[in-house]
Amino acid sequence: MKNYACTHCGNTVYFENVKCISCSKTLGFDPDELAVVTIEESGLSKVTPDAPIFRKLSSTPTDVPLRYCANAEFGVCNWLTHESESNAFCKACDLNRFIPNLSEPGSLQAWRALEQAKKRLVYSLLRFGLPFDEKASAKGALTFDFVSNALTGHQDGVVTINVNEADSVQRERQRQKFDEPYRSLLGHLRHESGHYYWMVLVEESGRLEEYRALFGDEREDYDAALTRHHSSGPLPDWQERFVSAYASSHPWEDWAETWAHYLHMVDALDTAAAEGMEGHGIRLDLRDDIYSSVTFDALMARWVPLTIAMNSLSRSMGHDDFYPFVIPGAAYDKLAFIHRVIHQGVKKPATKPAVAAKV
Incomplete structure (x- = not known):
């Protein structure tokens, strides 16, 4: 930013x-x-x-x-x-289908937090030049439902966020319940938008074989995979192949988690450059457009030193790590693929059959 x-x-x-x-x-x-x-x-x-x-x-x-x-x-x-x-x-607001019920106590504050996070997501999409209107996908525009008593997830272009996620106490309870290293509104929105852009940039753009070679076959039974993940935990070797434990649950979730991490990286590096920050001797040059003119290798050469410096600063303040993840080689290749397809853009739209809802 x-x-x-x-x-x-x-x-x-x-x-x-x-x-x-x-x-x-x-x-x-x-x-x-x-x-x-x-x-x-x-x-x-x-x-x-x-x-x-x-x-x-x-x-x-x-x-x-x-x-x-x-x-x-x-x-x-x-x-x-x-x-x-x-x-x-x-x-950005034109993408909303449902907003919180403003007659309910705390709903306006929740909506404000949701919109602040969503605006940062849409800003990134605009910086990348990614489409999100009704022409972007055969299934329509990227759409947001901010509602109560709903499962946070994505289906056919509609991102649903449970309003309770805007409550920091409730969000922390969910983080502990699912044993997650971090949980944020912006993280949710980036993750769920990843499912939408899987349709746009992979499924509808003729990149399925490239995707499957890296992430696996998304035709694996999705509900069974998530049930297995939540009952038995992540794959035992997940730290060697994935950006997060949840990414190991199914190839769709691997893409969405990796997509969210890529957006985290780019926006954080853009912000660091704007602030003139350095990490372990790596200078973030204001003349570089982190969103468009930097190679993936250059991004990673900046990202790792920055996270080390920021993690040390967070610990100095008694907080958890700024970026509590380690990127293994296999995840590096997946991030590089996402970098490539974003910069190549939409190739050849085509109508595809509906798929199961993804969370």
Whole structure:
């Protein structure tokens, strides 16, 4: 994640900001520019009644009028959209199908946490140039359901997140129950989006044989595999072949776990570069675009020293490791495959039969 500067005063501003704390100017995230921009009111919206429209503080005559996403009303979104768009929602919020029931206590706070995590996921997808609209897959757009009393998972493009995952206490209980080294909302969203992009970048893009050579045959009975994993535990040699214990449960989960780790790596390295951080003599150069112009070997050469440094810092503060994983050689090859297919993009879409829900 990059850092940004207020156009008015030059103060550093961040991804979720709506006001510059130095000069109090209004801010919003422009998904077209992929940047937090400084804006000022310039009229009233015709799409969202009584809502203001804005222009960028450094606007030119060719700049289009902007307005906040309709969900800004609830304090859950700071993204901007064009006033000319008939859709009241931004590119990220438009992916929502169900949101938490706002009449229930704590639901607004949960939705805010869910949206903050989802915005970071969508930001990464935009940086990669990955498609997620209705044209991305034969099964439709990437879609989100944030609901109570549901199983977190993915099916045919729909990512379902149990609202309880936004409660840090409940999330920690689940982490301990499943003996996981870490558990986060952003981790969930990255993992579940991996199932969607398996459809887009593997199944529908003619890469199944390459995938199976590395991850295994996804036609293995999925429900039986997960039942075996939860009753008997991970494969005894999982640490030699997988990024996590859960990745060993089924080839679909191996892909989704590895996908999530790859997104963790890229976004963390991008943030480290923005902050001018170094790890064991490896300098993260601001001139590099971690999302597009760095080879996988170069990513790993930076990632390992950074995690060692960050783990040491976390321990110095009495916290658990920043990155509590070791990447074996087989998982390295899987991560490299994901790096390659992301940068090659969609090859040849084709309609495929429905598959079982994946968690």
